[in-house]
Amino acid sequence: MTAPAEQDLLALDRAAQDLLFRAARTANTFTDEPVTDAQVAAIHDLIRYGPTAYNGQPLRVLLLRSPESRARLLPYVSSSNRPKTATAPLVAVLAADVDFHERLPELYPHRPQARDWLSDRPARAEQARFSATLQIGYLLVGVRAAGLAAGPMAGFDAAGVTREFFPDGRHEALLLLNLGHPGPDAWERRLPRLSTEEVVWTL
Amino acid sequence: MTAPAEQDLLALDRAAQDLLFRAARTANTFTDEPVTDAQVAAIHDLIRYGPTAYNGQPLRVLLLRSPESRARLLPYVSSSNRPKTATAPLVAVLAADVDFHERLPELYPHRPQARDWLSDRPARAEQARFSATLQIGYLLVGVRAAGLAAGPMAGFDAAGVTREFFPDGRHEALLLLNLGHPGPDAWERRLPRLSTEEVVWTL
Numbered sequence: 001m002t003a004p005a006e007q008d009l010l011a012l013d014r015a016a017q018d019l020l021f022r023a024a025r026t027a028n029t030f031t032d033e034p035v036t037d038a039q040v041a042a043i044h045d046l047i048r049y050g051p052t053a054y055n056g057q058p059l060r061v062l063l064l065r066s067p068e069s070r071a072r073l074l075p076y077v078s079s080s081n082r083p084k085t086a087t088a089p090l091v092a093v094l095a096a097d098v099d100f101h102e103r104l105p106e107l108y109p110h111r112p113q114a115r116d117w118l119s120d121r122p123a124r125a126e127q128a129r130f131s132a133t134l135q136i137g138y139l140l141v142g143v144r145a146a147g148l149a150a151g152p153m154a155g156f157d158a159a160g161v162t163r164e165f166f167p168d169g170r171h172e173a174l175l176l177l178n179l180g181h182p183g184p185d186a187w188e189r190r191l192p193r194l195s196t197e198e199v200v201w202t203l
Numbered sequence: 204m205t206a207p208a209e210q211d212l213l214a215l216d217r218a219a220q221d222l223l224f225r226a227a228r229t230a231n232t233f234t235d236e237p238v239t240d241a242q243v244a245a246i247h248d249l250i251r252y253g254p255t256a257y258n259g260q261p262l263r264v265l266l267l268r269s270p271e272s273r274a275r276l277l278p279y280v281s282s283s284n285r286p287k288t289a290t291a292p293l294v295a296v297l298a299a300d301v302d303f304h305e306r307l308p309e310l311y312p313h314r315p316q317a318r319d320w321l322s323d324r325p326a327r328a329e330q331a332r333f334s335a336t337l338q339i340g341y342l343l344v345g346v347r348a349a350g351l352a353a354g355p356m357a358g359f360d361a362a363g364v365t366r367e368f369f370p371d372g373r374h375e376a377l378l379l380l381n382l383g384h385p386g387p388d389a390w391e392r393r394l395p396r397l398s399t400e401e402v403v404w405t406l
Binding site (some may be wrong): 006007009010011012013015016017019020021022024026037039040041042043044045046047048049050051053055057059060061062063064065066069079086092103106108110111127129133134135136138140141143145146147150152154167172176188190191192193194196199200201202203 | 209210212213214215216218219220222223224225227229234240241242244245246247248249250251253254256258260261262264265266267269272295306309310311312313321324330333336337338339341344345348349350354355357358368378381391394395396397399401402403404405406
């Protein structure tokens with residue numbers, strides 16, 4: 001008798017574990033195969049059920065489909081990320097809607113007063129960033145659920161991208177995301193991960 | 204001929220879609236069935252492969268298993284969240300390690316200088332919160348992958364929990380998480396979700 005493998009303690013089947021986490025990798029190169037609006041809609045239709053504080057759902061996804069919009073992004077991307085951003089089939093700016101509270105009477109109808117609890121903008125912006133970042137976690141899983149590779153990029157001028165693409169002042173850019181099918185030499189060797197003993201503590 | 208359902212545009216099978224997102228719900232009540240350390244280890248072993256900036260993996264998970272540790276938490280929890288926090292089989296404090304950069308020479312070996320890029324504490328704390336929050340997104344998916352219900356709670360005094368449980372000054376509490384099997388009347392009707400048209404824009 002041997003102890004069950006950790007994979008076998010999960011209800012999720014092995015193929016899905018591999019698709020979403022164990023075999024999934026951050027792609028650095030992509031093929032030319034496009035990512036369609038129908039695929040993006042299917043990903044969103046899945047991940048929109050993930051929980052957020054007050055059910056506020058502040059994540060917004062700006063797809064840069066035109067060559068002009070891609071060209072506007074490139075100056076804000078770090079030089080090491082620029083080549084893959086220029087060539088990925090699809091690039092998205094992931095942002096938080098700081099004024100998400102305006103929708104709460106509809107999204108959180110059993111506590112309509114929640115809208116007023118969030119009247120302070122700095123506190124609300126922090127809430128918006130937190131829930132939108134949770135949703136980015138769900139989105140990265142969802143991109144992989146669609147059989148696509150995700151290339152999240154934190155190396156960019158977030159304040160600059162916010163000014164360039166969200167002049168309304170109510171959205172904040174949080175992360176850039178390349179999407180597509182992995183191309184040749186899409187990744188290096190897997191980087192080390194921390195063990196459960198290093199991450200999970202008990203009191 | 205009809206258009207394919209959005210579920211059928213995904214590589215992930217329908218049962219897994221339901222387990223992780225479509226049928227998954229935030230539980231408000233739990234049965235007495237325990238959540239074992241082996242289950243927590245299996246969840247972590249899955250979700251530790253999710254991407255983080257600089258592969259920094261700042262999320263730390265503090266399991267409150269003793270009655271004493273649970274009692275120390277309750278004063279910091281909002282009154283509406285206190286009953287479920289008192290009765291859930293397992294409660295975890297999810298936190299960010301603000302000094303995650305110390306491990307980067309090992310975790311991000313091809314750019315050992317990344318440690319020094321993060322020498323400014325406030326900027327590093329923001330990075331730690333961002334990547335740890337992404338990881339909480341993966342963790343909520345992972346709890347569901349284990350067939351368990353997750354009960355994330357943002358309604359608590361985060362500064363107070365940080366002082367109470369992380370007096371070292373290097374960790375920040377971000378979210379509380381109840382884990383277990385859903386009990387009777389574990390949830391209300393599903394709250395509304397935004398449509399793809401409201402969330403995904405194209406430029």
